[in-house]
Amino acid sequence: MDFELSQEQESFRKVVADFAESEIRPYVAKWDEEKIFPLDVVKKMGEMGLFGLIFPEEYGGSGADFTTLCIAIEELAKVDSSVAITLSAGVGLGASPIYHFGSDEQKATWLPKLCSGEILGAFGLTEPDGGSDAGSTTTKAEKVGEDEWLINGAKAYITNSGTEITGFIVVTADTEEGVTAFLVPYGTPGLVVEPPYRKIGWHASDTHGVVLQDVRVTSDSIVGTIGKGFAQFLATLDEGRIAIAALALGLIQGCRDESVSYAQSRHAFGGPIGRYQGVSFKCADMDVDVEVVRNLVYKAAWLRDSGRPFKREAAIAKLYSSEAAMRAAKDAVQIFGGAGYMDETPVARYYRDAKILEIGEGTSEVQRVVLSRMLGL
Amino acid sequence: MNIAVCVKQIPDPAAPGRLDPNTFNLVREGKLVMDDSDSYGVEMALQLVDRAGGGEVTLISMAPNGETSGLRTALAMGAAKAVLVSDPALGGSDALSTAKVLAAAILRNPFDMVITATESTDGYTGTVPVQIAEILGLPAVSFAKKVTLDGNKAMIERQSESGYDEVACELPAVVSVTAGVVEPRYPSFKGIMAAKSKPIETLSLSDLGLSADQVGAAGAREAIVSLRKAEARQAGQIIEDDGEAFAKIIEYLEQLKVV
Numbered sequence A: 001m002d003f004e005l006s007q008e009q010e011s012f013r014k015v016v017a018d019f020a021e022s023e024i025r026p027y028v029a030k031w032d033e034e035k036i037f038p039l040d041v042v043k044k045m046g047e048m049g050l051f052g053l054i055f056p057e058e059y060g061g062s063g064a065d066f067t068t069l070c071i072a073i074e075e076l077a078k079v080d081s082s083v084a085i086t087l088s089a090g091v092g093l094g095a096s097p098i099y100h101f102g103s104d105e106q107k108a109t110w111l112p113k114l115c116s117g118e119i120l121g122a123f124g125l126t127e128p129d130g131g132s133d134a135g136s137t138t139t140k141a142e143k144v145g146e147d148e149w150l151i152n153g154a155k156a157y158i159t160n161s162g163t164e165i166t167g168f169i170v171v172t173a174d175t176e177e178g179v180t181a182f183l184v185p186y187g188t189p190g191l192v193v194e195p196p197y198r199k200i201g202w203h204a205s206d207t208h209g210v211v212l213q214d215v216r217v218t219s220d221s222i223v224g225t226i227g228k229g230f231a232q233f234l235a236t237l238d239e240g241r242i243a244i245a246a247l248a249l250g251l252i253q254g255c256r257d258e259s260v261s262y263a264q265s266r267h268a269f270g271g272p273i274g275r276y277q278g279v280s281f282k283c284a285d286m287d288v289d290v291e292v293v294r295n296l297v298y299k300a301a302w303l304r305d306s307g308r309p310f311k312r313e314a315a316i317a318k319l320y321s322s323e324a325a326m327r328a329a330k331d332a333v334q335i336f337g338g339a340g341y342m343d344e345t346p347v348a349r350y351y352r353d354a355k356i357l358e359i360g361e362g363t364s365e366v367q368r369v370v371l372s373r374m375l376g377l
Numbered sequence B: 001m002n003i004a005v006c007v008k009q010i011p012d013p014a015a016p017g018r019l020d021p022n023t024f025n026l027v028r029e030g031k032l033v034m035d036d037s038d039s040y041g042v043e044m045a046l047q048l049v050d051r052a053g054g055g056e057v058t059l060i061s062m063a064p065n066g067e068t069s070g071l072r073t074a075l076a077m078g079a080a081k082a083v084l085v086s087d088p089a090l091g092g093s094d095a096l097s098t099a100k101v102l103a104a105a106i107l108r109n110p111f112d113m114v115i116t117a118t119e120s121t122d123g124y125t126g127t128v129p130v131q132i133a134e135i136l137g138l139p140a141v142s143f144a145k146k147v148t149l150d151g152n153k154a155m156i157e158r159q160s161e162s163g164y165d166e167v168a169c170e171l172p173a174v175v176s177v178t179a180g181v182v183e184p185r186y187p188s189f190k191g192i193m194a195a196k197s198k199p200i201e202t203l204s205l206s207d208l209g210l211s212a213d214q215v216g217a218a219g220a221r222e223a224i225v226s227l228r229k230a231e232a233r234q235a236g237q238i239i240e241d242d243g244e245a246f247a248k249i250i251e252y253l254e255q256l257k258v259v
């Protein structure tokens, strides 16, 4: 049994932590308040190779394992969840489906640009009428010629779908042969990106609805196998769940660290509030969750990296970590008292950013459904 | 274009430092990190080599206990190899001894330019770069804020108190660069992995043909004779704005002769 990360992974963790400290922390309050997608920072993350971490060098990637990606997401999320989800979705939802299911040509065309962060890819599964029940896609793709498809429908809440550098969206659509994934490059007539949503949190992350109105694509834009679009996306989501858990791990640490330092510096009734157990026990509980979630995340990532089944562990990690993140954020706001309710306090941002973790990439209920099924229920 | 960059490995500035009570030297043990002020020189060297269309960046370092952690960081940024001088006899070296050692190490590989920081973050003597130049018999250009190459010449903008001087200098030369002149890249994971297998030549004093009495505490001509705490900064003066505060501020600045 060995819980040690490699020396190189530890050095990399330090680099990403330094990056988050100097390139993100000073500006994050402004991005949050003004709902700015920090394109320059995303480009720098691309230069550092973060978007290509887990892909082979032939596509401009680094050939690292999934554990290393989790390290990067965790370190970014300690400081800001929005930047962390931009990376997580860019890799997991944008590039991974192309890498796992794309044709050689699709890989050659898109992966190098995705790995370098020159473009971001979006993945449109959720629709205005349903997300959890993603198999019952109402977006339709109809074969209208020898080699031509006509797509009509709408996708909702799509991450990285409206940035200046979004290059394409992969959408699932129902065809006569079942749900199929299509890659639609930006600029294709009929593809309309709606104005950004007004979200509770993740203010510096980019989320839009995407409408497809008589969008014409050729057969070579099919990603993977016709009729297998649903199964493919399920495979993609398992990895994404570990990534979300890594993000939650960062957020919980952010909450713990902010809480501990406030508990030491804020005084009430003649002493620092950290000397009252009502406060210190909350910090202790956060510390417990940091440890528990860390073990869940890295165990699931390790299973994935060693080629073993990890569906159960990914669901457990996602479920437990997102609920732990909500607890930590709620307690952190409580420790900050009135200041915690003010938007400019980091823990207020953590609080607003935490909720989505219980919803995106499969709600907590969906994780429990997955686990129940695996128990034979 | 081959560039030697002097890189100092120092105790992590984030951890509280400790001084030896007898010599007043900084205690340098345990894991060291690359001095942040050297990351600018490494970045500038990488950019110059890149623009020249070929060549290598070689790191030069002197550190106790064969320490390489800081060098790995610079190798991960893209330097090709490193020369490390590590010898118990080097403990207590003063600036001039350090310069002698670094100069000897620089000579191990062909080079067109030596880049250093202006001063280290843990010693601050700021004398090593020009000492290296003197020992190597090369021109020294200090406080460079911009370096471009023109054939066998370097065109350098040299920071001065009132602006900058434009200097042209034959190569090889020793150039010390100021912090903030370029934006040091963050090492990529690929770079970190590649750094693992990049060569670090570790040398002792005798490998360099230097003897123990020329360097270290034995050869030091410089000693720290006393040490006292820096004076605490006085509280500033607060001017309440009654609509006329600007006049008082201008008057104050005039007293300081800064306007």
Ligand SMILES: Cc1cc2nc3c(=O)[nH]c(=O)nc-3n(C[C@H](O)[C@H](O)[C@H](O)COP(=O)(O)OP(=O)(O)OC[C@H]3O[C@@H](n4cnc5c(N)ncnc54)[C@H](O)[C@@H]3O)c2cc1C
Pocket (backbone or CB within 6 Å): A089, A093, A123, A124, A125, A126, A127, A129, A130, A131, A132, A133, A156, A157, A158, A159, A160, A199, A202, A207, A356, A359, A360, A361, A362, A363, A364, A365, A366, A369
């Ligand atoms: C900021 C943000 C970014 C997102 N990014 C993307 C993206 O990039 N791509 C993408 O495709 N989607 C994205 N989503 C969508 C997200 O994945 C869905 O919102 C999520 O899967 C839930 O789907 P839904 O909103 O349709 O809720 P519904 O499926 O309508 O669920 C409503 C409620 O019913 C519960 N429920 C549903 N079925 C069951 C059941 N069988 N048992 C028990 N409870 C059940 C749910 O858990 C939930 O509580 C994003 C969402 C947000 C908010």
